Amino acid sequence: MIKPKETHKKEEFSAEKYIQGVANGDISILGRAITLVESTKAEHQDLAQKILEQSMSMTGKSIRIGITGVPGVGKSTFIEGFGKHITAMGKKVAVLAIDPSSEEGRGSILGDKTRMEKLSKDALAFIRPSPTAGSLGGVARKTRESILLCEAAGYEVILVETVGVGQSETAVHSMVDFFLLLMLAGAGDELQGIKRGIMEMADAIAITKADGDNLNPSKIAVNEYKRGLHLFPSKKNKWIPRVLTCSSYENKGITEIWDTIDSFMNHCITNNHFEENRKKQAQFWLHESIQEQLGSHFYKHPKIKAKLNDLEKAVVNGELSPFVAAQQLLNLFHTS
Secondary structure (H helix, E strand, O other): OOOOOOOOOOOOOOHHHHHHHHHOOOHHHHHHHHHHHHOOOHHHHHHHHHHHHHHHHHOOOOEEEEEEEOOOOOHHHHHHHHHHHHHHOOOOEEEEEEOOOHHHHOOOOOOHHHHOHHHHOOOOEEEOOOOOOOOHHHHHHHHHHHHHHHHHOOOOEEEEEEOOOOHHHHHHHOOOOEEEEEEOOOOOOOOOOOOHHHHHHOOEEEEOOOOHHHHHHHHHHHHHHHHHHOOOOOOOOOOOOEEEEOEOOOOEOHHHHHHHHHHHHHHHHHOOHHHHHHHHHHHHHHHHHHHHHHHHHHHHOHHHHHHHHHHHHHHHOOOOOHHHHHHHHHHHHHOO
């Protein structure tokens, strides 16, 4: 007789066990703590918040670096080479990602561990796929809280990769210290295909794949971007964005990019912008969290759920304006 396959349920941990495990740098417990942060279950959220609250004294000591780039720029290859450069210095590095669109496409970020095979095997590295569902605000909040958990686990450099397009870059910018934009050369007008807003956010631009036949076009692209950056207003922190080239294939330019980040950090710490920026970001995420939680409570309210579908139909059919429909729902929410 064939015995039924045994299923092993994971042991449930207390908040204290999570906190101790994270503080000890246990990547298994860190991964489980991040899973709690990502969960939509109320009991998981309550536990996650306890862990975060009691871990706050261990956070804030990392360099947070945002990395974005056009499709095909070689982000995963760059991040692996860059991550290995960081761990070679004896520093612990965590790689996180924001991908609000992956619920439909799936797999775009989940393949990162496979593509970063060498880095994923590095004892000083931690790679975590992004949450794969929910609105950008929700995904971004979960990523920010994951940053705090990684810091509590002793990771000195946090790389936040944006996989989605559009507002995801703005979300990443609002939670990092340094924003790196990866670009390709030889793809037509170098200043087309990238939004002005993203260019303005960049603290440095790196032209990737600067090797072989692409070396000269990369040098031309550097001058194009330098001229383009001069058109933008100067940054509040008085930092002048740099444009560099790199080749993950030849392992060139990686050191220069790290040195640029190091110079940026020294610059911002000296003029007190670093601390001010962190405070503004914390304030921003307070308001973002309020909006997200209000929205969540609103849509989960029984009376709203009962009325929403009818009002949506009325709006779609032109029988009611969106403003009036929203006001009716808000009045219902406030009076119940």
